[in-house]
Amino acid sequence: MPPDVPDPQAPRPSRAFLRDDLADVEPYHVEPHRHRIKLDANESPYDAPPDLKAETAGAFADLRWNRYPDPRARRLRLALADRLGVSVGCVGIGNGSDEIIAGLIHALARPDARVVAPEPTFSMYGILARAAGVEYCGAPLTPDFELDADGLHAALRPDGTNIVFISYPNNPTGACWDRDAIANLLDVPGVLLVLDEAYYEYSGMTFLPDVDTHDNLIVLRTFSKAFGFAALRIGYMVADPDWVGVVDRVRLPYNVNALSQVGALTVLGHDDRVAEHLRWVVDERERVLEALNAVEGIETFRTDANFVLFRAREGADAVFTRLLDAGVLIRNLDRPGLLRDCLRVTIGTPAENTVFLAALLGESSAV
Ligand SMILES: Cc1ncc(COP(=O)(O)O)c(C=O)c1O
Incomplete structure (x- = not known):
């Protein structure tokens, strides 16, 4: 062996x-x-809490384990869409938001694409760009970890597509950066802006309302942090339905297992x-x-x-x-x-x- x-x-x-x-x-x-x-x-x-776990376990026990889970996680997507005030087509679910980041980069890995992020930031943006064979460019923050907007614009590829990841608040530095400096990126041709709001519940600051008016904006959220559900691996994206379709093109058919789907639905009922x-x-x-x-x-x-x-x-x-x-x-x-x-x-x-x-x-x- x-x-x-x-x-x-x-x-x-x-x-x-x-x-x-x-x-x-x-x-x-x-x-x-x-x-x-x-x-x-x-x-x-x-x-x-034990009663929430028991409710999840009960709902899971009622399912048929010999059947695949709902490949589109429709009940969970509907519950999230209802909570966020968007239509169900705008919500996509991943096995953690990591999986959505990977899917996006994978699907958008054109030869003229570049993944751009301020640095230091969440390391998976660079790791997953490399895994997909896409050029990655990190734009350094200022010494006190504020956004260097000029540096970030200089890191963009002028003649191709740019997938810009902003962790908001930024992991590992902690703060949400200047809103206008980030929003300006939405007006740059060739930019898809991915606002990773993994820690949104702690900051209360969001770009979610801007999804309505900008078809080059994707907001990512997760159940792994404030919801206390890291073990169940549930993340989601909110964007124009076209972007949900982009990730669907590379998504594995049953990416979110049945236990995670019922667990996320249960915790949503315990705000x-x-x-x-x-x-x-x-x-x-x-x-x-x-x-x-x-x-x-x-x-x-x-x-x-x-x-x-x-x-x-x-x-x-x-x-x-x-x-x-x-x-x-x-x-x-x-x-x-x-x-x-x-x-x-x-x-x-x-x-x-x-x-x-x-x-x-x-x-x-x-x-
Ligand atoms: C900024 C950021 N995005 C995404 C993730 C991944 O979250 P998930 O557990 O949903 O894959 C993390 C995890 O630490 C994170 O810090």
Whole structure:
């Protein structure tokens, strides 16, 4: 039997088949670290309440498991369309918003296309562009992580198509950038603007109403963050139905499984629970931000999301290791350039945040 992990020295049977431009691509990797408190992936710290899980499980048990799920997730699309005040044809569902990003790039991967994004941002835009063999161009943010509108315009390809991804708020830096600077892109010929609002529920800021008036705008949202449904993998797009049709051309037929479809429908019926969890996280964000700002040698950046980016004068590695020794896992983003000595912490429960802050200061505490 071949080993689970390929021997780096051994000849690779795939080499004659694999696309040359994928040969040195590293598969997406999440480093396994031992931890008690997980504040590294911008998830909600609140699991779905038992009655909501029971309702989902009950609805799933009532389905026929020998049948494929609804390939168009129509009930879920209708529920979302109703909630958002758009027609059902404007809503497309993905196995996480990652899948919609991949589908869009895949379907639009013309030889004259370019994927453009301000950087640093959500890494999947670049990774998926590369996977599809599309040119990718990152336009650097300013040193305080604001949008450099001129730099972004300069990164556009003048003679082809541009798929511009804006994470709003931006992951990992945290803030929603100037609305007008972003909206200006909608008037540039050859630009499709994809507004990734994965953290919308925390920011309350959106481009959704602009979908009505701009057929070159796609808004992406997800159930993985504020809805606390990361395990179920549900994301959605809202756009002119033509763009939903574009993704449908490359979408696998049963991309969203039946459990995820009923789970998402169930949680949509429990707005009050989502709103309560959201309020707790936003209150905690202010407390954590204030506490971080009081720490000597820590610089924070403004945030509209459920995480905070900060820079540590003593060095990101030292902070990361000290926290991990205390059982707290955050994200070490340290790399040369704008993110030098930067780390990102997801807002957890009040008790988790207290342990994080104590560990940051080198104090011991129990959760
Ligand atoms: C900006 C942004 N977009 C999309 C995603 C992916 O979300 P999903 O779980 O819906 O694939 C993430 C996840 O961290 C994100 O930060």
